[in-house]
Amino acid sequence: MIEIKNITKRFPNTPVPVLKGIDLKIEDGDFVSLVGKSGSGKSTLLYIISTLDHPTEGEVIYDSQNLKDFEQEEIYQLRNHNIGFVFQFHYLLAELTAIENILLPARKAKEVEKRRGFAMELIRIVGLEGKEHRFPGELSGGEQQRLAIARALVMEPKYLFADEPTGNLDSVNGKIIMDLFKKFNEEKGTTIIYVTHDIDFAAMARRRINLVDGVLE
Amino acid sequence: MMFLSIRQLMARKKQSLLILLGITIGSAAYVAISGMMLGFQTYILDQLVNNEAHIRISAREEILTAADMASYSEAAHVFWEIPPSGRKDSTRIEYPLGWFKKLDADKDVAAYSPQVVAQVIFTQNKITKVGRIIGSQYERQLKVTNIENYMKSGSFKDIGNSGNRLIMGTSLMELLGTRLQETILVSTGSAQPQMFKIVGTFETGIKTIDEGTAFVSLTDAQKLRNTPSEITDIAVKLFDPHHASIKAGLWKNSSRDKILSWQESSAAVLSVFKTQDIVRNSMTISIILVAGFGIYNILSILVNQKRRDVAILRSMGFSPKDIIKLFFNQGMILGFLGGAIGLILGFVICVIMSRIEVIPGRMSGPGNYMIISFDIIIYIKAFSIAIATAIISSIIPARAGGQLEPMEIIRSGGQ
Incomplete structure (x- = not known):
């Protein structure tokens, strides 16, 4: 479970805080969409929950352990083993093939061979079978994003964070991505928290959190 | 990170090859020029040191002065019309x-x-x-x-x-x-x-x-x-x-008595050697510097180009140290490979030069062939210079890469 207590975030040279004393609990296996207008602070909240950003005030607690008490190395371990990220841009490494991109987190954990079979299964699940040795440049936008999802899931993380994962895709590809999220949430029990502007995609979540001017509605 | 470093290097074949060539030429030039100059110097030094004495004690040579003539006591009644000189x-x-x-x-x-x-x-x-x-x-x-x-x-x-x-x-x-x-x-x-x-x-x-x-x-x-x-x-x-x-x-x-060490009697030759050493080192440093700047430039550009990659790697749990390694390894691979190939090339040039016949007595050794030094120290120095250049020119951009914060990159849209 992730618990967020009284999170406030201010940026330098900005008088108004982006997030104002947010309290939130995300249960294991939850499927949560974060919605709100541009500048409402939803992406900032996602990155704070996912350890990539730090709150100005407040606490983020992972399974009763405060992130403030984590050593840097423990944070890196947490990201590597328990957290998967999907961004609006796929952020695939152009020099690596599809399967090599998927196995990047496993490379950090020194589990490449152990995870190779699962990576191939993910390739099949995300519909890229036969394209595992292609480079990202040889794939379509939708395929690239599906590849990024496979990479985020290769370590079988407990949490998957996604920041506008369908933002750059057409509705068909967007639907495919959301279906994949749902599938992993239901079948693998992955806790999924995603930011979206799309009302339909937001509605696919089991729980919808609406942010208005830095506070939960 | 070595896997990824190699992949990134291979993805920029032309740039990597150019830098590799620069380091290779620098190392090979150092080996070849040092081999030739030190071979000649060693031979001449050997002759200076061992053909003659290490120290030569010889009959003193003194110049007579007016003061020497004044040493006679007045009792001796010595008067010079023209005092001895010379x-x-x-x-x-x-x-x-x-x-x-x-x-x-x-x-x-x-x-x-x-x-x-x-x-x-x-x-x-x-x-x-x-x-x-x-x-x-x-x-x-x-x-x-x-x-x-x-x-x-x-x-x-x-x-x-x-x-x-x-x-x-x-x-x-x-x-x-x-x-x-x-x-x-x-x-x-x-x-x-x-x-x-x-x-x-x-x-x-x-x-x-x-x-x-x-x-x-x-x-x-x-x-x-x-x-x-x-x-x-x-x-x-x-x-x-x-x-x-x-x-x-x-x-x-x-x-x-007159006492002269071989260093004193060969001072002119030794100063020529020093000049040769300065010229040799300057030439090599110039070539290697150009290669070093090449590494620095390429890695600096690469760090900027790969900001998105850094962001995603950091989000996957890669640490700043891993990111430093990613870029640093690339400089080191270029330095190591360039140095190693340079040594081999330099050695081959030295072997070829050692088979060149020269006029007897002019830089020639036994059999009237050019004297080339194959001293291991030359090769160690050349390799060390290549590696040191790679380290110095890689560490700054690599550290800059390590200091990139994933959030800053993501907020700027990965640009």
């Missing part, structure tokens, strides 16, 4: 036995050879040539110098202890138009000329020695000068030739 040349070591005792007792002295060195005129029929003879006891002389290594015909021992036998440089023999076993006339100018039989020849490769020097026995030289039992020089060999300068300095404090 060089006060003893032409002999005043107290050789004292030197022999001192040298025998000195633990740093490996051997010494009393000598008579004199300027002479060699005459063969109507041909005359000015040169010098060195009279010595061959047993002692062979312990002091490696002249035996340069014998072209006969043995140094053939000068014997007497009997007017002579060994001369091949060039001198050619200039006199004489041959082995023939006799020539040797004169000091002040005493009666004497006949000497040529029993051997040598060739050191140093023109001034080969064209103007002959070796005879100590007794024969003393007879030629008409100065029996006198010596003009003592050639001293130390266990460590590099201490010659210090040792000579110490001896100078306690003697009025």
Whole structure:
């Protein structure tokens, strides 16, 4: 479970805080969409929950352990083993093939061979079978994003964070991505928290959190 | 991170190859130029150190001054109409036995050879040539110098202890138009000329020695000068030739004889070597610097180009250290490969150069081939320079990469 207590975030040279004393609990296996207008602070909240950003005030607690008490190395371990990220841009490494991109987190954990079979299964699940040795440049936008999802899931993380994962895709590809999220949430029990502007995609979540001017509605 | 570093390098083949080429040429140039210059220097140094004495003690040369003339007491009633002037040349070591005792007792002295060195005129029929003879006891002389290594015909021992036998440089023999076993006339100018039989020849490769020097026995030289039992020089060999300068300095404090270390007598040559070293190092550093800037530029551009990759890697749990390694490895691979290929290329160039025939006596070793040094230190230095360049030029951009914060990159849209 992730618990967020009284999170406030201010940026330098900005008088108004982006997030104002947010309290939130995300249960294991939850499927949560974060919605709100541009500048409402939803992406900032996602990155704070996912350890990539730090709150100005407040606490983020992972399974009763405060992130403030984590050593840097423990944070890196947490990201590597328990957290998967999907961004609006796929952020695939152009020099690596599809399967090599998927196995990047496993490379950090020194589990490449152990995870190779699962990576191939993910390739099949995300519909890229036969394209595992292609480079990202040889794939379509939708395929690239599906590849990024496979990479985020290769370590079988407990949490998957996604920041506008369908933002750059057409509705068909967007639907495919959301279906994949749902599938992993239901079948693998992955806790999924995603930011979206799309009302339909937001509605696919089991729980919808609406942010208005830095506070939960 | 090595896997990813190699992949990124391979993705920019042209740039990587250009930098690799720069480091390769730099290392190869260092090896080749050093091999040539140090080969030449080692050969010349060997001759300077081992053909002559490490320290030469010779009869002092003093210039008479007005003050010297004033040393007579008034009681002596010495009055000069024209006071003596010019060089006060003893032409002999005043107290050789004292030197022999001192040298025998000195633990740093490996051997010494009393000598008579004199300027002479060699005459063969109507041909005359000015040169010098060195009279010595061959047993002692062979312990002091490696002249035996340069014998072209006969043995140094053939000068014997007497009997007017002579060994001369091949060039001198050619200039006199004489041959082995023939006799020539040797004169000091002040005493009666004497006949000497040529029993051997040598060739050191140093023109001034080969064209103007002959070796005879100590007794024969003393007879030629008409100065029996006198010596003009003592050639001293130390266990460590590099201490010659210090040792000579110490001896100078306690003697009025002229004492010269090989470093002092070869100062001009040594300063040429220093200049050569400066030129060699400057050239190599220039080439390597260009390659170093290449690495620096490419990695700096790469760090900027790969900001998105850094963000995603950090989000996957890769640490700033991993990111530093990612970029640093690339510089190191280029340095390591460039250095290694440069060493091989440099070695091949050296082997080719060592097979080039040159005019005898000019940078030539045995067999008249160019002298090339294959000293392992050259290769270690060349490789170290390549690696050091890679480290220095990689570390700054790599650290800049390590300091990139994923959130800053993501907020800026990954640009």
